[in-house]
Amino acid sequence: MSRVCEFIYLRLRPDVRPEEPGNREGEQFMDVLRATKMQSGHESSAWGRSLEDENDIVWVIVWGDARGAARASTLSPFLDPNSEAVALYTTLSPPIDSASDTLTANPVTELVGLAFPTTITPLEHKKLDEDLIHLRNTLLEKLPEASRPKSWSMGHIDRPGSIQHPNSPSGQVLVQFLAVGWESVDAHMAARETAAFSDAIAPIQEKTLPPPKGLDMRHVSFTKV
Structure with missing residues (x-):
């Protein structure tokens, strides 16, 4: 079965800083990302900041099951006001590998x-x-x-x-x-x-x-x- 990649685009509040030790909001944000690893079909995931605007985030999840989907609504507390997470699904060729090492x-x-x-x-x-x-x-x-x-x-x-x-x-x-x-x-x-x-x-x-x-x-x- 082809892997399906879910790309979630979101805009974080500026105070959500997972890279900074002790940043409570950042750690809670990462807890949401890590919790998705427990869902059925999850193979790997990665996240990153856009270099053009560091508050624009992309979270990618590789699903072995085409029915897989992250619970994007759980990201709402961390989003910049007046923004929402947008999820897109694609089957990439060649696929990114199951450990997300390609990205x-x-x-x-x-x-x-x-x-x-x-x-x-x-x-x-x-x-x-x-x-x-x-x-x-x-x-x-x-x-x-x-x-x-x-x-x-x-x-x-x-x-x-x-x-x-x-x-x-x-x-x-x-x-x-x-x-x-x-x-x-x-x-x-x-x-x-x-x-x-x-x-x-x-x-x-x-x-x-x-x-x-x-x-x-x-x-x-x-x-x-």
Whole structure:
């Protein structure tokens, strides 16, 4: 059975600091994350702060059972006011391994949701899949070895099957989710400046809409729960 990855996006209150010894709120937050390890189907989990905004957190859980789901409501006491946790489910290819080492071994992991109108035709969808594979092969094989990603996984967001988007003709989008490991943010930005990247990403950008709210590109350093 394919592993299902649940990515939970949340915004912590600034006083919730799990990294600081003696931070009571931070320890209680980690207790919630650790309690999920007792749920049926849980294989591994990791969490990290976004380098663009340290209060934006991503928690990822690898489930061996597709029915697995974290109890996101238990995070409410730790969230920044007027925010809520958002959970997305995807089957990544290649899968991140059961110990979450794929993510935690990366110095930083780029996370991004690429949005496409639900009105895309089957033929356009087939071409898009080919373009995404070409982008992956370009970055992993055509760039100088020192500039290549350390890992690459991608998959469709399965739950929810579509996401609201004001720029889509149908009001909904399909989202392709990418988790790409890099040596640093600077290394990622340098790769984006190459001609090979520009050529490979161009046909994809022609089809994409702006990322859904909260799924814009970010870089996260993950720590195992």
